[in-house]
Amino acid sequence: MIRLHIVAEGQTEEEFVKSVLTEHLGILNISTDVHCITSKRTKKKVYRGGAVSYGKIKKDIMLWLKQDRNQEARFTTMLDLYALPNDFPNFAESQNKSDPYQKVEQLEAAFGNDINDPRFIPYIQLHEFEALILSDPQKLTERFPDYQVNIHKLLAVCEKFTSPELINNGSTTAPSKRLNKFIPGYEDAKVSVAPLIAKKIGLPTIRQKCPHFNAWISQLEQLR
Missing domain, CATH: 3.50.50 (FAD/NAD(P)-binding domain)
Incomplete structure (x- = not known):
């Protein structure tokens, strides 16, 4: 092994x-x-x-x-x-x-x-790491139901990129910064929430x- x-x-x-x-x-x-x-x-x-x-x-x-x-x-x-x-x-x-x-x-x-x-x-x-979450940001609604409108806006941003890996490294536009902007509770919960969301999205996606x-x-x- x-x-x-x-x-x-x-x-x-x-x-x-x-x-x-x-x-x-x-x-x-x-x-x-x-x-x-x-x-x-x-x-x-x-x-x-x-x-x-x-x-x-x-x-x-x-x-x-x-x-x-x-x-x-x-x-x-x-x-x-x-x-x-x-x-x-x-x-x-x-x-x-x-x-x-x-x-x-x-x-x-x-x-x-x-x-x-x-x-x-x-x-x-x-x-x-958050690029993996942005592979399917819609899954975030399961953990943050009060931010469905914002998550829809985030989805629209992601669709402008051919891959979430290309969502860049700007101090306000990096993947985690975008998540923090649209979902204010993400930062405090990310250690427990982000891996769970990634699991729900699934490795194939x-x-x-x-x-x-x-x-x-x-x-x-x-x-x-």
Whole structure:
């Protein structure tokens, strides 16, 4: 059995892995575990969540690589392109790419080269985890029935893009910012709500709407 270790940016991604990906990959004989990025350590406590710097991301990955040196172990990440730390490998060079898919692929390639372990599969989400939710924002009405009119407006915004992955990285227009605008209660509830909504939408729909995410899942499915 393949053991897949995932370093997630935050609790929302962590819960998504636990509630959606673990079951899906388990059918393929892939055992998945996940933890958030270690943001701070004290003698009494480990604080997790948030991609505050590339150095902290790399430290977490390298530590896990050393802890599990077996060839059947694999490692990957679930990070957001939005607000990606600017000390990330090839960050400055990637800003010259106008095509988001080319940009994220360049960053992932540099990421993989820097970690330099054949068991590592770099993944960066275009542009945020919330892009997966925007694959079918209508499902949000089940959790936020008082905002049906706003969710309809959000749906109209999403329909202007060929993929929710292309909903951009502006400080007011990134996927999470749009959700917060149309559904004021989303921010406080997202850790529990977002993975649940993603599960209701279903992987087939998300994969159809989000090609970069789909390519990552396809790669994981083929692990041997």
